[in-house]
Amino acid sequence: MTAQYRLGIDAGGTFTDFVIADRKAGSIKLFKALSTPSNPTKAIENGLALIAEHLGRSAEEIVANCDLCINGTTVGLNALITHRGGKTGLICTAGHEDSLEIRNGHKEDGYRYDPEYPAATMLVPRYLRKGVRERVLADGSIRTAMNEDDVRDACRLFLKEGVETVAISFVWSVLNTRHEKRAAEIVREMMPDAILTVGCELYPQIREYTRSSTAVANAYLAPVMRKYVGAVDQYFQKLGARQPVRYFQSNGGLAIGQVMTDRSVYAINSGPASAPQAGLYVCAPFKKKNVITVDMGGTSFDITLTKDGQTNLNKNIDFLRYRIGVPMIQVETLGAGGGSIGWIDSLGLLQVGPQSAGADPGPACYGQGGVEPTTSDANLVLGYLNPEGLLGGKLPLSLDKAKAALKRIADPLGISAEQAAYGMFTIVNNNMVNGIRRVSVERGYDPRDFVLVGAGGATAAHITALAREMGIDTIVLPKLASGLCAFGQTISDVKYNYMATAPVRLDNDPAYKRIDSLFKEVERKGIQHLEKDGFTKKTIGVKRSLDMRYVGQVHECTVDIGTFDINARSIAKVKEAFHKRHEELYTYSERHNAVEVVNIESTLYGYIDKPRLPKLAKGASVAKALKGHRKAIFDAKGKGTRTPVYDGGSLGAGATIKGPAIIEEVTTTIVIEPGWTAKLDQSGSYVITHKRKTGGR
Known part of the structure; x- marks a missing residue:
């Protein structure tokens, strides 16, 4: 059945x-x-x-x-944010105990030349990083055999100190796994209750620092996730x-x-990573494949960008100041949400976030003990949120408590609570706009070529203001916006990434055979894994990529290729794909230069059937959906404008509403600023456009 x-x-x-x-x-x-x-x-x-x-x-x-x-x-x-992972120990090659702190001698971008920028908090304290005398060379040969007593001494210390999770990462272990695997056997023997992360198994790619940092982050989070x-x-x-x-x-x-x-x-980014899939899905009826999806919840604001239907994957990045090598959907995350707290800095300037009231105590207007002014309090005072409550009245709101919280910043600034609320609204919007620019403008994309998709419960109150600031004239806001990431999960496939290191030049037949055999080896493992999970060959898909560079370059770029056999006849297609990708990223290629492969990666998919969004029937007239009017503030003067409020549940396909207006759905409130028009499509999404243009890009 x-x-x-x-x-x-x-x-x-x-x-x-x-x-x-x-x-x-x-x-x-x-x-x-x-x-x-x-x-x-x-x-x-x-x-x-x-x-x-x-x-x-x-x-x-x-x-x-x-x-x-x-x-x-x-x-x-x-x-990871709160540093509440498991107590972790690291076993590494002797002399490399400090690589996590040396971090390739690199500070994060923006702080490289700031001597006062503090060091990152180490997930493994120095005394729990134990060196083992061993050495594998860059060709995979063993120069120094592993000293097993060093591993056992490390285990004794870990047992004494109550370490619950252990990471192992040796130099060049990806080319010869013997030492790491033997060390893992000893740890399992002496610490049977410990969780173990083996670097060459988790992230079998070159670059010792990235592999060690990834292994440590994995070990640190493992007890929490278990x-x-x-x-x-x-x-x-x-x-x-x-x-x-x-x-x-x-x-x-x-x-x-x-x-x-x-x-x-x-x-690490489990929640927001489903947003791009959902964003593409709700834009499919409008044939839009350039999508920026923004998700504002109670605590954070997440941004993803999809170009031509493809969402960027990050590898080898510094995430929350920790180098993570494994592929992750590129998500820009800010401390900007409905619970973000407004405060006055030492210069007397109004700031918002990244501190958040979260779920406990929550915004002051929730009446759960919060007293600090938050974005939700500001939106309530501005008239955007229904003072009778959210979630269809199940979450009552207190306008008086919101105003009292706003006065904590309004009085010192000598302005009204309404003006302070609009100031907070403007500042949090500017913070979010800067985040959108980082994933678009700073990466060479013109945001005006994209559709803005709203997700998250708090986004809809800010969406037209964000689009206005970015010059985007088309917004797609589904009725499911406040749960769009949860919906995105229901339409996603099972996905596993398998990697291997293959440092070879693409200039001889043995190199081609090695790459081809590595692809087939990792894919065989992945297919077996998926078949055990109930998938058949008809429901399993494979995508391949190579990390490549010109000989002499320090960094490589990831190039997607087909699943064809890698041999002397097909290698020209691989090289051409690399040249084109290099041109896309850096505006030039060096077709005369030799090309080398650094790593290979196969992504295995187990395809599942997708539920479909029901078609929305025509509803009552827009006039019948009108619930009433309330004053809403749309400028810094703090004066209210009589604004119509509509019941979103009574609107059907084809309903068109011109701003200024407010549409109240059960789980979100849509604020349509003056000059914008919202039309409800039969797919269940509001298409919101600016008067300058009647359609999307």
Whole structure:
């Protein structure tokens, strides 16, 4: 019997979003519950209770009738931000104990010449980084055999110090894994309860610092992810889940819980990584493939860019000041959300964020003990949010408490609470616009060539202001916007990345054969993994890429290639693909120069069927959807404009609303500034355009 439901869960810092697709009813429904960081399964339980109440079925019945239950989580990200990972030990080549702090002698961009910029907090303290006498050379030969006593001494120290997770990373271990694997055997023997990360298995690529840093980050997050995955898996098993819970990875695909525990570093950007897939999906009816997706929740603001239907993947980047080598969807994250706190700096200037009120105590207007002014408080005072409450009135708001919070910054500045609110609104928008510029303008893209897609519960109140500042004249805002990442999970495939190092020049037949054999070796492992997971050859896909460079270059670039055999006849296609990619990135190529491969990578997909968005029927007239009017502020003077407020649930396909206006959906509030027009498409998305242009780019 075909399962009736598919469930997507996106656990954010303030709210946990739930999207349930019902094949039988042909519907997709969105629900929200407050996040419970201290007990993540409690938020899931609360959300399932809402779904059960709506469907008139028990949580057990719903879960038992799900083909997939998918979970995206910020647990790994939050652990890295707050430095609350597991107590970690590192076993490395003697003399390389400090490579994590030396960091290739590089400070983050923007701080390279700042002597006062503080050093990054080390995930492994110096005394828990133990060197082992051993040495593998760059050709894979062993110069110094591994001293096993050094490994055992490290284990004794780790046991004494209560280390719960261990990373192993030796120099050139990717070309000869013997020492790392033997060290892993000793650690498993002496520390059977410890979680172990082996660098040559997790990230088999050259560059010792990147591999060590990635291994340490993975080890650091592993205890947190093991505890989280164990609790979620156990909870769904008790409810009668037929399939293992799938978790969303930062590479943009799904994985089972065991993979997320073993490869915890892939959980860092678990939540926002599904946004590009969802953004493309909701733009498909309008044939738009240049998409900037922005997601403003309670704590953060996430930005992704998709050009010509392809979303950038980052590798070898500094993320939260830690070098991460594995592929991750390129997400720009800012401390700008509905809970971002307004404050006055030492110069007497108004600032917003990155501090956040989060879910506890939350914004002052929530009435849960918060007293600091937040973005949500500002939006309420500006008249954008319904003073009767959010989530259809289930989350009541206090205008008085919001104004009292705003006065904490208004009084010192000698302005009204309304002016302070608009100041906060403007500042947080400017912060978000700067983030959008970083993923577009600073990477050579003109944002005016893109459609702006809104996601997250707080985005819709800011979306027209953001588009105005960026010069973007077309916005696509789905009714599912506040849970778009959860929806993106339900339409995503299982995805695993397999890598190998192949430092060879593309100038002889043995080199071609080596690359070809490595591709086939890693793909064989990946296919076996997916087949154990229930996929067949018809539902498995493979994509290949090579990290390549001209001989003499320091850095390489990633080049996508086909799945053809690599031989003397096909190598010309590989070289040409590299030349073209080099021209795209750097405006020139050196076709006369020799080309060399550094690493190979195969991405294995397990394709799943996708639920479809139902077509929206025509609703009542726009006039009948009018709920009333309230004063809303659209300029720095702080004076209100009588603004119509519409019930989004009463609007049907074709409904057109001109700004200024406010549209209240159950889980989000859309603010349409003067000069913008919103039209509700049958796909369930509002297409919001500026009067300068009637259509999107």
